[in-house]
Amino acid sequence: NTTTSTTATSGALIVDGGVGIAENCNVGGNANITGSLDTTGVVNLNNTTTSTSSTSGALIVDGGVGIVENCHVGGTLDTTGVVNLNNTTTSTSSTSGALIVDGGVGIAKNCHVRGT
Numbered sequence: 001n002t003t004t005s006t007t008a009t010s011g012a013l014i015v016d017g018g019v020g021i022a023e024n025c026n027v028g029g030n031a032n033i034t035g036s037l038d039t040t041g042v043v044n045l046n047n048t049t050t051s052t053s054s055t056s057g058a059l060i061v062d063g064g065v066g067i068v069e070n071c072h073v074g075g076t077l078d079t080t081g082v083v084n085l086n087n088t089t090t091s092t093s094s095t096s097g098a099l100i101v102d103g104g105v106g107i108a109k110n111c112h113v114r115g116t
Contacts, residue, residue: 008034054080 005011051057091097 001012003010003012045058047058049056049058054060085098087098089096089098094100
């Protein structure tokens with residue numbers, strides 16, 4: 001049977017209960033998940049689509065993103081919203097503080113600095 005699935009209740013194989021899969025699962029078409037997706041393993045997106053806006057790229061998230069640990073960005077970080085750094089580390093040199101910039105800084109509008 002090669003019936004295309006367009007919902008959770010259509011297609012060549014319909015399972016009303018849960019499914020446990022001990023080994024690999026290969027999907028040749030789209031995987032649409034209406035519930036949560038929880039994984040304890042690494043998630044690797046092999047798509048290399050470049051992002052040019054908040055609605056393009058290999059990963060598009062409609063809601064917020066919570067990241068508990070480090071985040072490394074290899075390309076440009078471009079934001080249209082406010083960037084708020086909540087770290088309060090005091091700066092005692094050009095290589096310490098809550099924000100450390102290795103290159104120059106261009107600021108198009110006002111800049112307010114408080115401290116010495």
